[in-house]
Every structure is written in C-alpha cells, then in structure tokens.
Amino acid sequence: MTPLFYKDQERFYVSVDCLILGFKNDKLYLLITKRKFEPLKGQDSLMGGFIRPDESLSETVTRVVYEYTGIQDVFMEQVGAYGEVGRDIGERVISLAYYALIDIQSFDEQLCKVHNARWQELETVGELIFDHKQILQDTIEQLRKKAAAEPIGFNLLPEKFTLPQLQTLYEAIYQTTLDKRNFRKKILEMEILEKQDDKDKSSSKRGAFYYKFNKEKYDQLLKKGYYFSL
Amino acid sequence: MTPLFYKDQERFYVSVDCLILGFKNDKLYLLITKRKFEPLKGQDSLMGGFIRPDESLSETVTRVVYEYTGIQDVFMEQVGAYGEVGRDIGERVISLAYYALIDIQSFDEQLCKVHNARWQELETVGELIFDHKQILQDTIEQLRKKAAAEPIGFNLLPEKFTLPQLQTLYEAIYQTTLDKRNFRKKILEMEILEKQDDKDKSSSKRGAFYYKFNKEKYDQLLKKGYYFSL
DNA sequence: TCAAAAGTGTTCAATTTACACCCATGT
DNA sequence: ACATGGGTGTAAATTGAACACTTTTGA
DSSP states (O other): OOOHHHHTSOOBEEEEEEEEEEEETTEEEEEEEEOOSSSSTTSEEOEEEEOOTTOOHHHHHHHHHHHHHOOOSOEEEEEEEEOOTTSSSSSOEEEEEEEEEOOGGGOOTHHHHHHTEEEEEGGGOOOOSTTHHHHHHHHHHHHHHHHHHSSOGGGGSOSEEEHHHHHHHHHHHHTSOOOHHHHHHHHHHTTOEEEEEEEEOSSOSSOEEEEEEOHHHHHHHHHTTOOOOO | OOOHHHHTSOOBEEEEEEEEEEEETTEEEEEEEEOOSSSSTTSEEOEEEEOOTTOOHHHHHHHHHHHHHOOOSOEEEEEEEEOOTTSSSSSOEEEEEEEEEOOGGGOOTHHHHHHTEEEEEGGGOOOOSTTHHHHHHHHHHHHHHHHHHSSOGGGGSOSEEEHHHHHHHHHHHHTSOOOHHHHHHHHHHTTOEEEEEEEEOSSOSSOEEEEEEOHHHHHHHHHTTOOOOO
16 A cells, blocks of 8 residues: 555665753753764764654654653754765764753763763863764754743753853853843843742852743743743 | 664655745745645645655755756755654655745746646645645744845845845745835845846836845855844 | 836834942851 | 852943835836
C-alpha cells in the first residue's frame, strides 16, 4: 500500500542533536558529552540520538534530554536542520538541532558520570565534532532573539527566583550588563511576576524577595495585544 | 567502513517543501501545485522534492525551485523540520521546509502549465495537503520577523524598484498600512538605496524614481553596528 | 484643467537611557 | 558599626507616530 513513488527514493539516517542549557554561578552552561562510538569516539559532542520510527521529532528530543538529565517536560525549541553531505564523517546523517532549557537544580548530577558528560561554560566551549560548533553559534543567536521576545528565560530558573537572579540570567544570555533599575521597572511593569512573601538569603544578608512567573497573567497579556520584551 | 552503530538505525524518507513567494499587484503570492502522485494526487500542495544522497539540503531546494520557476541563485531560508509520525499519509516522511523569495518578473509562466501550478494570493490560500498549511503559517510569521530585521524584501522586487513599490511590498508582508513619509524617511536614512536617474511611469503620470539596493553599503553599515529595521 | 500618484518636514507622544542614594541584616 | 547586596524614582535624550499640502504630467 506504500505508493511506488516513495519506494524509489533514498532514505537517510536522521538524528536530533540537543543543546541542553542550564544556568548557575551567574553563567550559562552547555551540557557536553564524550561521544560513545566511532567515528570520533571520545571527542566532545552535543547530546544526540537517532530518530525512531514511532517517534515524532520532539519525542526524540524528550527522550534524549531525559536520558541525559533525568528531567521530563522540558522546554525546547527547534534550531534547524543540518544536512551537508559530509557533515557526519561516518555516514550521511541529517540532524535536527533543538535546544532545551532546564533548571539546573533539578539535574541529576549522577548522570554526568554515566554518560561522560559535563557542564561547560557557554562562552568557553571549545572544539566540538562535526558541525556542532556551528549549531551552537546558531543556537545562541536564536536564544538571544527568543529570550528578548518571549518569557522563556524562566525555564532556566527554579520555580521561585529573585530579581537579581533573573537579571544576571539575562546578562548571561545577552553577554552584557543591564541597569538594575531599568531592568526591574521593565519586568515588573509587565505584571507577569508574582511576588512571594519569603526571601532568598543565600546571596545577601538583607535577602531578596522571591518571585514566580505567572503564565496565566502572561497569556491574558498576549490576548490584549501586549508583548513581552526584555 | 560504515560504523556498526549507524547500521542499527532506521532510515527515513526526507523531503524538502518549498514555499516559493512572489510579489505582484501589490500582493504576496504563493506558488501552489497539484500533487503529481498518490496519495492525495491532484490536491493542492507546496512544491516538494526528495533529498538525493549527493545533495545538501539547500541544493535540493535550489533544484526544486529551479524546476518550478526556472530561476537560479534564489534567496532562501529554512523554516524548520516537520516530522510528526503521521504527517504524510503515504509513508513516514520528514520534511524540511524552506521559503524562497523570487522576483516574479523573471518567473517562467510556461512552467505553471507543465507542473499544474498557480500563483495563489497569500491571504487566500485554502486547504493544503498534510501539514502544509501549518508550514505556511510558520513561514509567514518567520518572514515578517526576518523582513523587519534584515533587508530581504528586495529579493521579491526587480533589481530596480520604486519607493511606492517597496512600501506596498512591506504593507503586504505586514498586512498593514504604513505612513508614506515615515516609511521613506526611515529607509532613505539608512543610506542603503541608490537613487537612479530614470523613473517608472507605469503607475503614475509623474513617474516614481527607481532605486537599487546597495549590498556593499549595507554590509559596511553592519560593520559599524547599525542595523536594518523596517 | 483636472485627476492621480509622487514627493516632502515638523510637532507631539512614547519609549529608552542614564544616573545615585538609602535600606536591611549578619558578622 | 560596617560591609554587602537589595531596593527605589526622575530627568534627558532618542525614537516613533501623526499629520497636509505641493508637484508633475498624461489624458
């Protein structure tokens, strides 16, 4: 019942490459693994996995991210398809790149040992196999644009976070410094944050109030034609 | 010499779907074809083609666009990868969507008959097979953002164009009206257009001066940290 | 001579940027 | 009591939005 026309076509290996990003110590980190098989076994690589016949693309990403982080229900976005003929030196593989933003607190550190993985500060990532470095560049560029236009940064923070935390996150994303008063004014004016009663005292004596992102309020805002922008 | 690990994996049909866009009569048009083979033979569809083993993704797009338009060296951009398990009802096909912007003047009208294709006004596109309508939505959204931030609109115009033409193009892209004086001020201040000595008299008695986009000037602008925005 | 599209500047409003001091608290 | 990071408002500058009339010329 498969149409004949399809049968005449070539088929290809298709993989996903996942850029798993976390935020700690005021910096963005990329999860990097040592490749487990030839060719280039042992070299630094993005997390990857081949697509299975019964999986959609995002299901494959979800599976790979879960495997490497133990986290489910992760925020992800597609970066693009990479299909130069010789990009994978083993066989021809077309790769679909996705980045995933995780709260690094809920990351299972054990899994680093299992997978020979490590968190590498984003700005200091060295050589990666194939075109993975290019994929990373494209991802950073896309993340910057997206983070400026939609409230996706919160995926990198715990449910409760402080405004200083949020600001250093955006400073890490944009690789710049931001004015404290302007930043706070802007984010608070949107009224998408809910101030909590308790404080984080881990980084100052005075303590900084916790906030939560309120997705419902954000959705209402969208309906009214307002847009997130930082 | 192919690594064993790869051999264990499934392989997939991979196609590109091309959204070929043109501009005429103050409106954007999408090239639509009647599907040539089963399943859904005869229904409206984007231009597509299967990837060949010796082709990169953009080479496949270039080939498909050439086949349907007779145009080479076309501006294109990737929209994304579409890979839901059941998206193609014939077989599982992972599709990589690209849009291409062409100068509709240089389009070979003959090819419409050869391929059962037609230009459909973008805002009136009806049902399309599979997830092609979704792909179209995503494309329009991406095109709007891109056109606002980079000088890609010129790919939809002849080499020489007038400012009224350019303005109606942007009005078609954004689906809004723009203030003539503000528009002209903004685009001319960038100094990326070169005024010609001759006029287009086809749409008014007085005639409107032709301009050309100057890519060199634009690149210099980029180096100085200025950015295109319309 | 008149209809139809091309061309041209200024004012006001909104947004963005720059900037400095007091507060709370643990040591 | 003091050091450390948290928290707050205003003024200036820039950018974006609104707006109306003159010019050219073919029919």
